[in-house]
Amino acid sequence: MKPSPRNLITHLRSLSHSGLLLGASLLVPANQRAEWRREWRGELWHVQQSCAPGGACGWQDERAMAAFCLGAFQDALCIRRSNFENKPFFAQSSGTPGRCLLALLTMLAAAYALALWLPGVAAERGLWPRKVSPNLVFIERATSHSLSAPSITPRQFRSWEGRRQKYFDAFAFFSVSAEQVASPSTGLHRKANTALNVARASANLFTLLGLSVHLTNPLLPDAMPEIVLSERTWKTQFAADPHIAGTIVRFVDRSARVAGVAPDGSLALPGRVDAWEFPPSAGQLDPPFGYVVAHLTDEGKAEMWANRVAINASQPDGTEDDLLGIAIEEWRPSPINLYLFAVLLGLLALPAITTVSLGESSLDSQQTSWWRKLVRWSFFSTKIGLLFPIIYFVSFDLAYGDRSLGREGAIYIQLISTFSLCLFGMRWVLKDQRQRCPVCVRTVCHPAHVGQASWTFLDWNGTEMVCMGGHTMLHVPSLPTSWFGSQRWLYLDTSWQFLFAGSTRPIP
Amino acid sequence: MARDPKPTDQKLSHTAAMILQALDAGFVYGFSIMEMTGLPSGTVYPAMRRLERDALIRSQWERQSIADAEQRPPRKYYKLTAAGKSTLESSRKRYPLLERLIPSEEARTV
Numbered sequence: 001m002k003p004s005p006r007n008l009i010t011h012l013r014s015l016s017h018s019g020l021l022l023g024a025s026l027l028v029p030a031n032q033r034a035e036w037r038r039e040w041r042g043e044l045w046h047v048q049q050s051c052a053p054g055g056a057c058g059w060q061d062e063r064a065m066a067a068f069c070l071g072a073f074q075d076a077l078c079i080r081r082s083n084f085e086n087k088p089f090f091a092q093s094s095g096t097p098g099r100c101l102l103a104l105l106t107m108l109a110a111a112y113a114l115a116l117w118l119p120g121v122a123a124e125r126g127l128w129p130r131k132v133s134p135n136l137v138f139i140e141r142a143t144s145h146s147l148s149a150p151s152i153t154p155r156q157f158r159s160w161e162g163r164r165q166k167y168f169d170a171f172a173f174f175s176v177s178a179e180q181v182a183s184p185s186t187g188l189h190r191k192a193n194t195a196l197n198v199a200r201a202s203a204n205l206f207t208l209l210g211l212s213v214h215l216t217n218p219l220l221p222d223a224m225p226e227i228v229l230s231e232r233t234w235k236t237q238f239a240a241d242p243h244i245a246g247t248i249v250r251f252v253d254r255s256a257r258v259a260g261v262a263p264d265g266s267l268a269l270p271g272r273v274d275a276w277e278f279p280p281s282a283g284q285l286d287p288p289f290g291y292v293v294a295h296l297t298d299e300g301k302a303e304m305w306a307n308r309v310a311i312n313a314s315q316p317d318g319t320e321d322d323l324l325g326i327a328i329e330e331w332r333p334s335p336i337n338l339y340l341f342a343v344l345l346g347l348l349a350l351p352a353i354t355t356v357s358l359g360e361s362s363l364d365s366q367q368t369s370w371w372r373k374l375v376r377w378s379f380f381s382t383k384i385g386l387l388f389p390i391i392y393f394v395s396f397d398l399a400y401g402d403r404s405l406g407r408e409g410a411i412y413i414q415l416i417s418t419f420s421l422c423l424f425g426m427r428w429v430l431k432d433q434r435q436r437c438p439v440c441v442r443t444v445c446h447p448a449h450v451g452q453a454s455w456t457f458l459d460w461n462g463t464e465m466v467c468m469g470g471h472t473m474l475h476v477p478s479l480p481t482s483w484f485g486s487q488r489w490l491y492l493d494t495s496w497q498f499l500f501a502g503s504t505r506p507i508p
Numbered sequence: 509m510a511r512d513p514k515p516t517d518q519k520l521s522h523t524a525a526m527i528l529q530a531l532d533a534g535f536v537y538g539f540s541i542m543e544m545t546g547l548p549s550g551t552v553y554p555a556m557r558r559l560e561r562d563a564l565i566r567s568q569w570e571r572q573s574i575a576d577a578e579q580r581p582p583r584k585y586y587k588l589t590a591a592g593k594s595t596l597e598s599s600r601k602r603y604p605l606l607e608r609l610i611p612s613e614e615a616r617t618v
Contacts, residue, residue: 039584041581042580042581046539050543074551074552074554077554079554082558447521
């Protein structure tokens with residue numbers, strides 16, 4: 001028998017609701033889970049009967065049923081929280097500054113540990129001390145877009161290299177292409193018939209970039225080309241063979257000898273490169289287009305503006321070509337600079353999503369002592385002091401944890417994650433500080449909503465929260481008015497003590 | 509675990525007072541309280557847990573035989589305790605509109 005569409009929809013709906021309840025039940029402590037599920041299942045049955053008596057229902061009813069099921073998560077969380085609070089340690093430390101700082105410290109330790117453990121982050125971290133010379137630039141056609149594609153011909157490169165230049169004293173060329181590895185040779189661990197992204201480069205590329213990689217072969221004209229494998233390729237394609245040096249790798253049209261392994265990301269050049277090949281002579285560089293790295297003389301450096309320099313070069317055929325030199329530093333900004341830039345942006349955007357006030361005004365004239373103020377401000381500063389390293393390491397973990405994203409992707413992820421974490425992290429810091437009792441610095445709790453703006457036009461409406469130590473009550477207006485624009489503290493006198501006697505938690 | 513009943517003059521949030529009033533008015537399970545008060549499930553059930561924890565209400569499972577006879581799952585009913593009734597009386601003084609919003613069972617049957 002073929003199921004009707006209505007039955008199918010009813011079945012799917014029932015499944016999704018059960019799935020939601022099942023998911024929420026996982027938040028409930030195990031010893032209460034069965035009863036909790038039983039109650040919610042029973043209630044859900046009645047909700048379904050009410051919203052969809054015959055199985056069919058409209059969009060509004062569907063939404064009502066889904067909203068009902070989603071409420072189960074709040075209930076489950078409430079039970080879980082309640083269980084934690086019943087434990088002596090959690091009951092005593094709930095909302096205390098120490099617990100907040102402990103949580104932040106734990107997050108910092110976890111983010112740092114992750115940075116140490118993730119290989120991509122470790123590789124990137126290994127590059128931090130290495131400074132790229134500010135005199136190094138990529139040269140591309142002025143019409144190209146941020147090195148997205150190579151634009152310089154080997155002929156142009158040879159022409160510039162062969163002439164004395166006023167603004168440049170060294171050039172290096174490379175181009176990346178996918179090369180099929182024809183057959184395994186002595187590299188026994190290597191997977192057969194794989195393609196590698198090979199960058200064919202002039203012999204001075206590593207020297208120009210300041211890398212101390214020495215090729216064993218003297219690069220004689222008739223010698224076999226040498227290749228330097230990336231660390232990733234060495235590990236994945238050659239099983240991290242420690243005796244890889246000297247191995248012959250055969251491509252379809254040539255062979256090359258492995259000279260060594262370069263750490264991942266150490267070059268950070270455009271394009272994903274698995275190996276760098278160095279033909280014995282620049283004349284053997286024959287791709288249609290490639291990238292050129294050039295070293296500026298002091299005169300050339302003086303011509304730079306905003307990390308760029310406009311170049312007008314004569315072509316071998318006598319025509320003129322408009323080129324652009326882009327500082328490698330700009331193309332490959334340091335993670336620290338990216339972090340600082342994103343943090344600055346986040347701080348500038350902060351007033352757009354929250355008030356930067358700490359809301360310390362009070363309903364009466366009572367003021368806290370200087371000592372209390374010092375403690376409060378020290379706590380605030382410590383939170384910020386822990387937040388920024390957390391943002392730094394978390395954004396780094398996100399950006400460089402997955403090496404398949406490539407450098408450009410990592411830069412965007414680091415920028416966006418740092419900005420978002422800074423924005424919302426600072427928002428949390430300010431909100432948390434606003435809800436801390438000025439006397440004991442514990443979080444106020446048990447929010448009670450009083451009045452509704454639409455019902456009590458000129459009367460007080462807002463949320464009241466109370467300090468567990470019985471020091472203060474916080475009044476937060478729902479709608480800021482001219483007479484009650486921001487939150488205010490009410491310092492509770494001794495007449496309120498009866499509320500807190502013998503109990504650390506007032507009734508809801 | 510239920511705690512000792514609290515003095516009756518303690519403050520209740522508006523939501524908790526509404527739930528107590530709804531229970532007193534004869535709406536004795538979660539969904540009926542939701543329908544009566546217009547509060548979402550994510551507010552009603554956690555509030556009822558807290559009220560039960562503070563011994564202002566108590567819960568009881570319906571007998572399985574009744575549920576089986578009606579071919580539906582059994583449900584959990586809630587009831588005000590003595591402390592809950594006293595606290596509700598105090599809350600009515602603080603929220604005078606409470607009774608007009610949810611009339612009690614006696615008032616509705618008159």
